[in-house]
Structures are given as C-alpha cells and as structure tokens.
Amino acid sequence: MSLLWLPFLPLAGALLVVMAGRLPNLREALSLVTAAVLAALTFSWYPAVTAGETPTVVLFDFLGSAQLAFSLEPLGLLFASVASGLWFVTTLYAAGYMRGNNEAHQTRFFTCFAIAICGAMGVALADNLLTLFLFYELLTLSTYPLVTHKGNAAARRGGRIYLGILLGTSIGLLLPAIVLTWVLTGTMRFEPGGILDGQVSQGMATLLYLMFAFGVGKAALMPFHKWLPAAMVAPTPVSALLHAVAVVKAGVFSILKITVYIFGLDFAAQGDITRPVMWVAAFTLIAASLIALTRDNLKERLAYSTVSQLAYITLGAALATSMSVMGGAMHILMHAFGKITLFFCAGAIYTAAHKTLVSELDGLGRAMPFTFGAFLIASLSIIGLPPLGGSWSKWYLMLGALDAEQAIMMAVFMISSLLNIAYLLPIPARAFLFKPPAGSPIGLREAPLASVVPLCLTATGCFCLFFLPGPLMALLSPWNDS
Amino acid sequence: MTAQLPALQILLPMLASALCVLLRSPAGAWLCFTLATWASFAVSVLLVLATRSGAILSYEMGGWEPPFGIELRIDALNAFVLLIVSGMAAVMAPFARSSVLAEIEQTRVYLFYALVLLCLTGLLGISITGDAFNLFVFLEISSLSSYAIIAMGPNRRALLAAFQYLIMGTVGGTFILIGIGLMYMLTGTLNMADLAERLPAMADSRTEKAALGFIVVGASIKLALFPLHAWLPNAYAYAPSLVSALLAATATKVAAYVLIRFIYTVFLPERAFDGLMLSELMMALAAIAMIAGSVVAIFQHNVKLLLAWSSIAQIGYIVLGAALVTTAGLAATTLHLLNHAVAKGCLFLALGVIVWKTGGARLSDLAGLGRTLPWVGAAFVIGALSLIGVPFTGGFITKWYLLVAVAEQELWLLAGAVVLSSLLSIIYMGRVIETLYFRAPSQGTTRSEPVPVLMLTSVWLLALLNVAIGSYSEPFAAIARTAAGQLLGGTP
Numbered sequence: 001m002s003l004l005w006l007p008f009l010p011l012a013g014a015l016l017v018v019m020a021g022r023l024p025n026l027r028e029a030l031s032l033v034t035a036a037v038l039a040a041l042t043f044s045w046y047p048a049v050t051a052g053e054t055p056t057v058v059l060f061d062f063l064g065s066a067q068l069a070f071s072l073e074p075l076g077l078l079f080a081s082v083a084s085g086l087w088f089v090t091t092l093y094a095a096g097y098m099r100g101n102n103e104a105h106q107t108r109f110f111t112c113f114a115i116a117i118c119g120a121m122g123v124a125l126a127d128n129l130l131t132l133f134l135f136y137e138l139l140t141l142s143t144y145p146l147v148t149h150k151g152n153a154a155a156r157r158g159g160r161i162y163l164g165i166l167l168g169t170s171i172g173l174l175l176p177a178i179v180l181t182w183v184l185t186g187t188m189r190f191e192p193g194g195i196l197d198g199q200v201s202q203g204m205a206t207l208l209y210l211m212f213a214f215g216v217g218k219a220a221l222m223p224f225h226k227w228l229p230a231a232m233v234a235p236t237p238v239s240a241l242l243h244a245v246a247v248v249k250a251g252v253f254s255i256l257k258i259t260v261y262i263f264g265l266d267f268a269a270q271g272d273i274t275r276p277v278m279w280v281a282a283f284t285l286i287a288a289s290l291i292a293l294t295r296d297n298l299k300e301r302l303a304y305s306t307v308s309q310l311a312y313i314t315l316g317a318a319l320a321t322s323m324s325v326m327g328g329a330m331h332i333l334m335h336a337f338g339k340i341t342l343f344f345c346a347g348a349i350y351t352a353a354h355k356t357l358v359s360e361l362d363g364l365g366r367a368m369p370f371t372f373g374a375f376l377i378a379s380l381s382i383i384g385l386p387p388l389g390g391s392w393s394k395w396y397l398m399l400g401a402l403d404a405e406q407a408i409m410m411a412v413f414m415i416s417s418l419l420n421i422a423y424l425l426p427i428p429a430r431a432f433l434f435k436p437p438a439g440s441p442i443g444l445r446e447a448p449l450a451s452v453v454p455l456c457l458t459a460t461g462c463f464c465l466f467f468l469p470g471p472l473m474a475l476l477s478p479w480n481d482s
Numbered sequence: 483m484t485a486q487l488p489a490l491q492i493l494l495p496m497l498a499s500a501l502c503v504l505l506r507s508p509a510g511a512w513l514c515f516t517l518a519t520w521a522s523f524a525v526s527v528l529l530v531l532a533t534r535s536g537a538i539l540s541y542e543m544g545g546w547e548p549p550f551g552i553e554l555r556i557d558a559l560n561a562f563v564l565l566i567v568s569g570m571a572a573v574m575a576p577f578a579r580s581s582v583l584a585e586i587e588q589t590r591v592y593l594f595y596a597l598v599l600l601c602l603t604g605l606l607g608i609s610i611t612g613d614a615f616n617l618f619v620f621l622e623i624s625s626l627s628s629y630a631i632i633a634m635g636p637n638r639r640a641l642l643a644a645f646q647y648l649i650m651g652t653v654g655g656t657f658i659l660i661g662i663g664l665m666y667m668l669t670g671t672l673n674m675a676d677l678a679e680r681l682p683a684m685a686d687s688r689t690e691k692a693a694l695g696f697i698v699v700g701a702s703i704k705l706a707l708f709p710l711h712a713w714l715p716n717a718y719a720y721a722p723s724l725v726s727a728l729l730a731a732t733a734t735k736v737a738a739y740v741l742i743r744f745i746y747t748v749f750l751p752e753r754a755f756d757g758l759m760l761s762e763l764m765m766a767l768a769a770i771a772m773i774a775g776s777v778v779a780i781f782q783h784n785v786k787l788l789l790a791w792s793s794i795a796q797i798g799y800i801v802l803g804a805a806l807v808t809t810a811g812l813a814a815t816t817l818h819l820l821n822h823a824v825a826k827g828c829l830f831l832a833l834g835v836i837v838w839k840t841g842g843a844r845l846s847d848l849a850g851l852g853r854t855l856p857w858v859g860a861a862f863v864i865g866a867l868s869l870i871g872v873p874f875t876g877g878f879i880t881k882w883y884l885l886v887a888v889a890e891q892e893l894w895l896l897a898g899a900v901v902l903s904s905l906l907s908i909i910y911m912g913r914v915i916e917t918l919y920f921r922a923p924s925q926g927t928t929r930s931e932p933v934p935v936l937m938l939t940s941v942w943l944l945a946l947l948n949v950a951i952g953s954y955s956e957p958f959a960a961i962a963r964t965a966a967g968q969l970l971g972g973t974p
Contacts, residue, residue: 060954060956061956062954062955062956063879063882063883063955063959064959133873134873134874137872137873137874138873138874141867141872148919148920151919151920153920155920156916156920160912160916163908163912164908164909164912167870167872167908168905168908171870171871171901171904171905171908172901172902172904172905175881175882175885175901176885176889176897176901179882179885179886179889179897180889182886183886183889183890
C-alpha cells in the first residue's frame with residue numbers, strides 16, 4: 001500500500017462523513033471504519049521501518065524546488081500510530097458523548113475531527129519542513145470549529161485565544177525560521193544527522209532553535225501556553241483529541257523531529273544551542289504543575305498538567321542526547337494513553353453526574369467505580385510509577401539528563417513527579433475515600449457504555465505499555481544508532 | 483487570426499462597450515458584457531501561452547512600424563497582467579447580473595456596463611501597449627470611466643468619493659504625462675523599447691531624473707502607495723459592489739505594472755535605482771503601508787472600508803518585492819499581483835452577495851450570516867485565509883516567496899514587517915469571521931429570495947481558485963520567474 005494512504009485516508013473519511021451526514025449511525029460507523037483501517041495501515045509499516053527503511057513519496061514541486069513529500073521514519077511512525085490508534089478510541093467515545101449530551105452539528109464535528117487527523121498524519125509523515133508547516137496549519141484550522149463547537153460567547157473567546165496564539169506563533173516565528181533555514185542551507189529536508197551542521201554559526205543556530213521551539217505553539221512552551229486552558233471550552237472528546245492525540249503531540253513531535261533531523265543531535269549538543277530552550281522547558285514544567293495545583297475545574301487542571309507534560313518532551317529534545325530524545329518520543333505515546341484516559345473520565349463524569357469541579361467529586365467513586373479506577377491508573381502512569389507505561393519514558397528522560405550532565409534537570413524531573421502526585425491523586429482519593437454529600441442517590445451511575453468502554457481500554461493500554469518497551473526500542477533503535 | 487490577438491485584446495471590450503449603448507436593455511448589456519469579457523479572457527490565455535516560455539510578441543498597430551507607429555508589445559509580465567485583468571472581469575461577469583440590477587437604476591444599467599467595459603479597455607490597453615504616450619491615453623480612459631462608475635454607487639457619498647479620486651487621479655495622470663513629456667524632450671521618441679535604448683546616452687541629466695521622479699510619483703498615486711493612498715478607501719467603499727471588486731482586483735495591479743514597467747524596462751534598474759535612493763524609499767514606504775494599512779483596517783466598522791485598507795497593506799507587499807531589485811523579489815511581486823487579485827476579488831464578491839442580501843456592508847449587517855448563508859460565509863473565510871497567508875491558499879505562496887526574497891537580502895527588519903502585517907491581518911479578518919459566525923443575526927430587513935446561483939458561481943470560482951493556486955502554483959510561479967528574468971535582463 002502506498003504511503004499516501006496515511007495522510008489522505010482521513011480526508012476520504014471526512015468526505016464520507018459529510019455524505020452520510022443525515023444517517024448518524026452510518027456516519028459514526030464510517031468514522032470508526034476509517035479510523036480502524038488507518039490504524040491498521042499505519043501499524044503495517046512497522047516491520048519495514050524497524051528494519052531501517054525510510055519509505056518516501058514525493059508528490060510534486062510545491063514552491064520552486066521545495067517539494068510536497070512524505071516519508072516515514074521511526075519517530076513519525078510512532079506519532080502516526082498514536083494518532084491513528086487513539087483516533088479510533090476517541091471516535092467511539094465521541095459517538096457516545098455527543099449523543100449523551102445532545103450536542104448540535106455532529107456532522108461538522110466528525111468531519112473536522114477527520115480533517116484534523118489528516119493534519120496530524122501529514123505532520124507525522126512530513127519529509128521536509130515545508131510539508132510539516134502545511135499540515136501543521138491544516139491541523140490548527142480544522143480544530144478551530146471543534147474548539148468553538150458550542151458557538152456561545154465563551155467558545156468565541158476560547159477560540160480567539162486558540163487561533164490567535166497558534167496562528168500567531170506559527171506565522172510569526174515558525175514560518176520565518178523555516179524560511180531562514182531554507183535561505184541559509186538551501187534545503188528543508190529532514191535528514192539523519194541534521195542539515196544545519198557546518199552551515200550556520202552557533203549564534204544563528206541558537207536563535208533558530210528558539211524560533212522553532214516557540215514557533216511550534218502547539219508544544220505550549222510558556223508564555224505561549226494559554227491556548228490550552230482556553231481550548232477547554234470544547235466538548236470533552238475534542239479536549240481529549242487536542243491534549244492527548246493530535247494537536248499537542250503534533251507540536252512536541254515537531255520539536256523532536258526538528259531537533260533530530262534539522263539540527264542533528266551532535267550539532268545540537270555542541271555549545272549552548274539548545275540551552276535557552278532547555279531552561280524555558282524546565283520552567284514551564286514546574287510552573288505549569290504549580291498552577292495545576294491551584295485549579296479546581298477538573299478540565300482546567302488537566303490542561304495545565306498537559307502543559308507540564310509537554311514540557312517533559314521539549315526538555316527531552318533540548319537535552320539533545322539519544323536517551324533523552326528516546327524518552328521524549330516514548331513520552332508522546334505514554335502520556336497520550338494516560339491523558340486521554342483522564343479526559344475520557346472527565347467527560348464521563350460530566351455526562352453521568354454533570355460535575356466539572358474537583359471539589360464536587362467527593363464520594364463519586366462509589367457510583368462510578370470504573371471511571372475512577374481508570375482515572376487512578378492513568379494518574380499513576382502519568383506520575384511514572386511502575387507497572388505502568390509512564391515509568392519507561394520518565395526513566396529514559398532521567399537517563400538522558402544524566403547523559404547530558406544536567407543534574408539540575410534530573411532534579412526538575414523529580415520535583416515535577418512529586419507535583420504530579422499532588423495535583424492528580426487527590427482526585428481519585430476524594431472520589432473513593434470521602435463521603436458523598438448527603439442526599440445523593442446510591443448505586444451505580446456510570447456514563448453510557450460507549451463512553452466507559454473506551455476509557456477502560458485506554459487505561460488497560462497504560463498497563464500493557466509497561467510490558468511493551470521491546471518493540472518500542474526496536475523501532476527507535478535504528479535511528480538511535482545513527 | 484493569432485497574429486491579430488494583441489489588437490483583439492483591446493478591441494473586443496471597446497467595441498462591446500459601444501454595443502452596450504446601442505442595445506440599451508439591461509439583460510442585453512449584461513450578455514454583451516459577459517461575452518466580451520469571456521472572449522477577452524480567451525485572448526489573454528492564448529497570449530500567455532504564446533509568451534510564457536520567454537518569447538516576445540510585437541504588434542504594429544495599423545501597420546505603422548515602431549518607433550513611429552504605436553507598438554503593442556507583449557512579454558511574460560504583460561501577458562500575466564492581461565490574464566489577471568481579463569480573467570477577473572470574466573469571473574465576475576455572472577455575479578454582475580443580479581448585483582448591478584439591485585444597485586444601479588434600471589435606466590442606467592446599459593451605461594454602467596458600457597463604462598465598465600471602457601474601464602477594462604483602458605486597463606488592458608495600459609498593460610499591452612509598448613508606447614509610453616499610448617499608455618497615458620489608456621490610463622485616462624480607464625481613470626475617467628472609473629470615476630463615473632464609482633459615482634454610480636448606491637449611496638450619495640459615492641459622489642464625494644469619486645470626486646476625491648478624480649482629483650488625486652488627475653494629479654497622478656498629469657505627473658505621468660509630465661514624466662513622459664520630459665523623456666520625449668530628451669530623446670524624441672515615445673516607444674518604450676526605443677526610450678530604453680536612447681535614455682542611457684542622457685545618463686546623469688537632471689531632466690531624466692526628474693522624468694523618473696514624476697512617473698514614480700504619478701504611478702504611486704494610481705497605485706495608492708502610502709502616503710498617496712487617501713483616495714482609495716472611500717472609492718472602494720462607496721462604489722457599487724461589482725466596481726469595488728473589479729477595481730480592487732485589477733486597477734491597483736495595473737498601476738503596479740506601470741511602475742514596474744517604467745522603472746525596469748524604460749529607465750533600466752541599474753540607473754533607476756542609482757543615486758535617488760529609490761529602492762530604499764520604496765522599501766520604507768512599503769513597510770509603512772503594510773503595517774499602517776493593517777492597523778487602520780483593524781478599526782473599521784464598514785467591511786468594504788476594512789477590505790480597502792487591507793488593500794493598501796497588500797500594495798505594500800507588491801511594492802516591497804519590486805523594490806528588492808532581485809529576480810526572487812520581482813517574481814514574488816508578480817505572483818502577488820495574481821494572488822491578491824484572486825483573494826480580494828473573492829472577498830469583495832462575497833461581500834457583494836451580502837450587500838445584495840442585507841443592503842449594507844457594516845459589520846452589524848454581517849452578523850450571523852455564516853449560518854444563514856453558509857456558502858457565502860465559507861467563501862469569505864477562504865478569501866480571508868488567503869489574505870492572511872495560510873497554507874493551501876494563494877496568499878501563502880506569495881508570502882513564502884516574498885519572505886525568501888527578503889531573507890536572501892538579509893533585510894531582517896523588512897521580514898519582520900511582512901510577518902507583523904500578516905499577524906495584524908489575522909486580527910482584522912478574525913473580527914469579520916467572528917461576526918459572521920458568532921453574532922446573532924440582526925433584525926434588519928433582508929431579501930427573502932435565495933442568493934442567485936450566478937452570484938454564488940462567481941464567488942466560488944474565485945474561492946476555489948485561491949485553493950487551487952495554493953495547492954499547485956508552479957505554472958504561475960514559472961511565468962513569474964520568466965517575467966522577473968526578462969525585467970532584470972534589460973529591454974524585453
């Protein structure tokens with residue numbers, strides 16, 4: 001099968017969804033089938049990429065000699081697998097959620113969802129900076145109608161911040177950085193070992209790295225993180241998509257890819273090229289965790305948790321050792337499973353009990369044991385405790401910090417893990433241990449099955465990932481050797 | 483037949499204009515207008531095909547040999563501008579049917595079409611002629627007819643706007659005439675190619691510098707380059723919808739062509755940019771235009787005015803590329819002539835549909851229309867995205883080429899200005915889009931009948947063209963590169 005199916009199958013799915021707009025059951029079925037086929041197609045590339053191949057497809061010359069081209073390398077396959085695999089789960093969940101809450105404009109919702117996945121796949125497979133930028137923007141624009149789905153004043157405000165920051169950073173910093181790279185080196189291809197080495201001075205490289213890191217606003221480095229909490233006005237499946245699957249992961253993935261294939265780890269580690277970004281990421285990591293502690297709105301707390309977890313990955317990139325980058329890449333996967341579970345839980349709680357504040361959750365665990373059980377597992381995975389997937393990525397990130405001889409960054413990772421415990425664990429603790437407020441009904445009151453099944457699936461995923469580092473290492477090692 | 487194409491390019495709209503007056507019926511005039519623009523468009527396509535590889539067509543008007551007779555001379559740049567002008571008119575013809583009937587008095591409709599065709603004749607003539615004085619004549623034809631059609635706008639303020647434009651436009655035209663006169667005095671010829679050959683012998687004469695100065699200022703007025711832009715906002719805002727769209731898409735493009743043609747072909751870049759600091763001056767004015775135009779646009783409540791101010795900013799991009807004196811810069815400028823025409827044309831037409839429906843173009847008239855007129859709203863959004871320069875729209879293509887051209891010269895401040903201007907355009911277009919989709923529809927009187935299919939056809943042709951160019955721009959980029967190469971290679 002051609003590589004082109006990966007970015008363009010979701011687009012075909014979007015078309016099918018539009019055509020089936022009047023038949024909700026068929027529409028959701030089509031979404032699910034497209035997602036399943038896409039995930040299967042993506043996984044089918046695993047053997048080839050693990051064997052060290054880099055399948056490439058050139059579409060056409062897009063801007064002069066700059067091509068629209070796709071290629072699949074290990075990092076990209078990892079991100080593509082996460083995006084396509086979790087798209088399936090999210091669609092299942094969204095079908096239950098949107099119907100359970102009687103949301104309007106469901107066809108538009110599922111269409112934009114599919115286009116957003118197209119954007120994410122394009123980012124994952126981009127063979128050069130230009131292609132990456134094109135699909136990066138497609139992702140931004142296609143998620144705007146999702147963020148403003150409710151169409152009220154709050155949605156408009158959230159959407160304004162969302163679009164303002166993401167378009168602003170990408171046009172204001174990312175595009176100039178790409179142009180600069182093109183003018184200085186005459187190429188935009190992602191190549192093993194990077195393309196900047198020997199072409200630019202250290203000062204220019206440092207500036208470029210800053211422009212890339214801030215220009216990729218989706219990675220939510222402070223001070224460009226505000227769009228994430230602002231986007232919380234969206235329906236919960238969208239939050240799950242934004243935070244766990246497509247948008248933020250496209251951001252940190254871009255940073256990893258740019259670090260590895262544009263700068264090259266050897267070049268990036270020289271001098272102080274990545275040092276400023278490293279400190280910004282470390283600051284974001286801690287500061288966002290502290291802010292999360294103070295938030296009572298469940299989704300908002302999770303949003304700040306995401307900002308902090310993204311900074312882990314950016315920090316992994318900025319440490320620029322093969323261990324830290326591997327840790328960062330793994331964290332894309334591990335955090336995706338953990339965070340999507342948390343958001344699914346938040347949505348399930350909203351659907352079943354109409355509660356949005358952490359302080360309202362006392363004793364709710366007895367009514368919703370599955371939901372809060374999953375919440376507990378996902379929290380532990382994000383904190384990084386074995387036997388859950390999140391422990392691997394944190395382990396490699398810390399090894400990377402040691403490799404780079406950055407003891408302070410080790411400390412940052414540890415402090416942040418403690419903060420994770422402080423802002424995540426009280427939520428299931430309240431739900432299971434506190435007494436429910438007087439007069440609340442007794443007995444099971446879980447959300448509809450279409451919501452509960454996906455969150456149990458992803459929570460199980462967090463657990464299974466702990467036992468799967470082997471295939472992951474096999475995937476990431478060919479690139480790691482070079 | 484093909485040998486006569488250059489003459490047909492001007493004659494078709496000119497004769498059709500006269501025919502409109504004879505036909506008198508609104509429907510007949512519209513049909514005549516449509517057929518003439520389509521035929522004229524077909525001619526331009528053939529001319530582009532004939533010149534895109536770098537060939538130059540020369541046509542002796544009336545069989546009189548240049549430099550004594552009038553020569554029509556077509557290279558890649560001319561043909562491209564002709565394509566933009568006639569293409570825009572052809573695409574807008576279906577839109578004109580209902581829009582003009584709604585905005586122009588029934589008894590004057592045929593005159594209106596006759597004048598629009600005359601204006602097109604002028605614009606096409608300016609773009610095709612190889613004779614400096616002939617250029618001035620066509621310039622006056624297009625100017626005089628455009629004063630009249632702006633004055634036919636539905637609001638009485640159109641009269642004042644047209645008068646403002648008349649004063650400024652006449653000053654601009656006169657400046658160009660003085661410049662041409664000075665050159666004639668020096669060399670005794672009016673043929674552009676001939677002028678280019680003879681002027682170097684007069685190098686360093688003050689008369690030549692004065693001629694250049696007069697022509698640059700005159701063309702800049704026509705182009706509405708900051709600070710000579712004062713006539714443009716009102717002229718666009720109070721003109722009939724079709725005229726706003728057509729002038730925004732073509733008139734400033736042709737003025738930019740005049741500026742480029744005189745500087746690069748007649749005076750030759752190595753002398754034009756030597757000594758007068760012309761390049762620096764144009765860059766500075768372009769940068770101010772890009773930023774000031776965008777900032778003012780943010781504060782507009784009338785969407786037509788907003789788009790007009792955005793045009794002033796976009797003219798900055800066009801002039802900036804031309805001021806760089808590099809192939810990359812000129813190619814970016816040439817491409818932006820097309821991309822801005824397509825984007826602004828799309829926006830003005832979508833707005834024209836809204837004016838047809840609600841009777842106004844203030845922001846409050848647009849409230850909630852994204853939901854009640856989904857197709858119009860979506861087209862407006864596509865045009866807006868192109869103006870901002872989002873990938874997969876034409877605007878991104880030019881923004882990319884322009885940024886690369888500026889970065890190649892290491893002019894970081896200018897690169898910053900280009901980026902800043904795009905960011906500002908997010909704000910002003912964002913305001914309109916939010917109004918379209920998030921405000922509750924106002925209770926004003928609106929037409930009950932559905933939007934005519936012909937209107938939507940025009941709007942969507944342009945919207946799709948934006949996306950098509952944004953997805954695959956190579957054919958146009960290749961022409962732009964050829965044109966830039968010819969301009970810098972000396973006389974065409």
